[in-house]
Structure formats: C-alpha cells, structure tokens
Amino acid sequence: MKEHDTHVTRAWVLHPDLKGDRDRRDADMALEEAVALAAALPDLEVVGATVVPLRDPQPGTLFGSGKVAELKSVLKEAEAELVLVDGPVTPVQQRNLEKEWGVKLLDRTGLILEIFSDRAATREGVLQVEMAALSYQRTRLVRAWTHLERQRGGLGFVGGPGETQIEADRRAIDDQLVRLRRQLDKVVKTRELHRKARAKVPFPIVALVGYTNAGKSTLFNRLTGAEVLAKDMLFATLDPTMRAVRLPTGLDVILSDTVGFISDLPTELVAAFRATLEEVLAADIICHVRDISHPATEEQAQDVATILRSLGVDRDVPMIEVWNKIDLLDPEEHDGAQARAAREEHIFATSALTGEGLDVLLEAVTEKLQGAAIEEDLRLGFSEGKRRAWLFEKGFVVSEQQDEDGYLLHLRWTVQDRSRFETV
Known part of the structure; x- marks a missing residue:
C-alpha cells in the first residue's frame, strides 16, 4: 500500500517539438511514449496531450508568450493539476510556468525519477533512486522532493517545503548524498558476495x-x-x-x-x-x-x-x-x-x-x-582414478580436497565438457 492518499492527479502531457534539433524523433510517436510513461504512475490520469512546435526555446518560459497563454486556457478548461513536459525544463522555466499556469510541472527527468521511485523494490534500487533524485533536486535549488520523507511511493512532486534557505538545502542534500553513498557501498558489497556465491x-x-x-x-x-x-x-x-x-x-x-x-x-x-x-x-x-x-x-x-x-x-x-x-x-x-x-x-x-x-x-x-564456462563441485571415489586423471589432464580442476570417502573436486568446465566426462 502507498503511504500517500489515493487522490488521482489530472495531468496534461506536452511534447516540445524542437524544429532545429537534427536528432528529433517523430513528434507523434514521442508524445505517445510520453503519455505511456505518465500512465506508469498509478495515481495519475492523463486528461490530454499536445505536441507543441518550438523553433526558439525561450530562456524564461520555454514557449513563446502566445503559446503560454493559449496553453493556460487549455489547461484551465481541462482542470489539469500537473503538466508533464517531455524534455528538459530549467528551474527558471519551471518556476515561471508553474506560476503562470497555476499547476505543478515535471520535466522528462523528473517524471522518470517519479516512476523509478514508485517501482524500485530492492534496497539498492531505493538508494539509487534517492541519490538520482537528490542530484536532480540539487540542480533545481528549489522544492525538496518528498522522497526524503518516505521510503518509497510515487508522485513526490506533491508538496515540499518551498524555495527558502537554498544554501542550507544544498548542504543538507550534499550530506544526504554522502550518507546514501555509504549505504549504497555496503549494499553493493553485499550484492558482490551474493554474486560470487552464485558464480559457484x-x-x-x-x-x-x-x-x-x-x-x-x-x-x-x-x-x-x-x-x-x-x-x-x-x-x-x-x-x-x-x-x-x-x-x-x-x-x-x-x-x-x-x-x-x-x-x-x-x-x-x-x-x-x-x-x-x-x-x-x-x-x-x-x-x-x-x-x-x-x-x-x-x-x-x-x-x-x-x-x-x-x-x-x-x-x-x-x-x-x-x-x-x-x-x-x-x-x-x-x-x-x-x-x-x-x-x-x-x-x-x-x-x-x-x-x-x-x-x-x-x-x-x-x-x-554449451560453451559457457561454469563452476561446480564433483565427488569421486578412490576407485575412479582414471576419471580423476582425465579431469586433471584437461585442466578442469580448480581445487581438490580428500576425505575418507574419496575426492571432492572444484571444477571449471562447460556443459559439453561435462557430457564428455560422463563417457570416460
């Protein structure tokens, strides 16, 4: 169960189609993918989506004043509470558009981070999402993410302590990042141990x-x-x-x-x-x-x-x-x-x-x-000297121990090698 309430947020998706961008993708397909991204968040209803042709991005508002005004009336009529912009939006553009339209706004990175925070299931996944979110937040210098206040769950854009004490926020974020990196190092080391165990x-x-x-x-x-x-x-x-x-x-x-x-x-x-x-x-x-x-x-x-x-x-x-x-x-x-x-x-x-x-x-x-190398243990009795000699001759034996029942060999070989051994 999520810790936040079940209010469904009405969202409008915008895909800025940059005319001068040589690498730009088909606008309709890009918009369709952005809508599908938004649909990956549980408490979100996409009430509309628009491709916005864009020749010269405006430093303060991304879109030109006429387009900002036109979209304002569209968003108001749709009663949208959140705008998802399928592309990068600077902190200044975000602040100005939120003020002008009276909605919350997330850019593509923010949206993907929200999805990641909602989906991450392992301890490592949660830590990595928090770190990515903090790094992103630090570049915004505004609006703390509510990831800091709860372990997981999407829609961190709702709420937040506002835009005061930017320097203090920066320091707090840096301290938090250091703490998370330490935790992540421990988790990664544990995973390495698991992986080594699995290699056997x-x-x-x-x-x-x-x-x-x-x-x-x-x-x-x-x-x-x-x-x-x-x-x-x-x-x-x-x-x-x-x-x-x-x-x-x-x-x-x-x-x-x-x-x-x-x-x-x-x-x-x-x-x-x-x-x-x-x-x-x-x-x-x-x-x-x-x-x-x-x-x-x-x-x-x-x-x-x-x-x-x-x-x-x-x-x-x-x-x-x-x-x-x-x-x-x-x-x-x-x-x-x-x-x-x-x-x-x-x-x-x-x-x-x-x-x-x-x-x-x-x-x-x-x-x-069949040709992939694998590691496994094999027990041979004292009477199986010929088979043991064959394994050594082929260079498959990594280590060997002897007890009263025979030999315990640790081997590195392929599935094909194992099949051949069975005929020895």
Missing part, C-alpha cells in the same frame, strides 16, 4: 534486455512461470529479477529480467542504475528483446545498443535479437520477419504471448551456452 552455481546467466515495454517480463514469465509484474506499462520492471530455470532443452540457466531502456534516458539515471544492470555485465548471453510491431523499433534498438555500450557491456558476450510480438504484425510483415529470422542466425521471430517461435529460440540459446 553451475548455471550460465541469460540476461533479457530491451526497450521498455518490449515484452521482456512476459517472456520471462512464460519461461519461468514466475509472477513477475508484466503489465503493458513502461518501466514495469526496475530491479533485476533472477530465476533458476530448466529450459525445455534440459539446460539449467539463471534467467535475468532487467529494467527497460528508453531514449534520452537522463545520464544521472544511467549512472544510478548501472549497478542494477550488473547482472547484464555478468551474463553469458544477452537476449535483446525487441517489440518488432512498434513503428520505431529500429530507433529503439539503437537506443538499447547505445546504453549497453555506455554500461561497458563486453562485445565478446554473445547477443541475440528476439523479435517479439510478431502476433501483432499483419500476415505479410509476419512472414517477412520469419523469413529474415530464418536467414540470419542471430535473429529469432517470437511471440511471448502465444509462444510462437520460442522453441527455436531456446534451442539456439542452449547451443550457444
């Missing part, structure tokens, strides 16, 4: 990554039977969920579901969630899940590739593309996607919803993982 589990790691809402959690649920939140909602997963699962091919793996990526993810958030994506860095294979039915699927794939590079994902880690949601394509596109997947060995056309194509995908994952 003889299962390779399969990480699902992809643009937000690509269907990763639905695929994860289908493969694991896990009750992971899988709503048609942006950022439905914010903490990696790990499950040991036996694939239909008989191979045991650890499957990791991760936070969805998004275009223009604010840099402080990439940094804040780097540790949350550590499982991706440790993966033996990465499955890049794409919503192949989305009109901007190519741009989304580029955004995912950019973020993976910024995270330092090793190019040597095998990556396969899972073209998900083919059930939403028309028959001609569906057949085209399947034909492309048949031609290119790293592409698999699937539907996590119907199960189509998953058997082929899992066979390919199994095949690629």
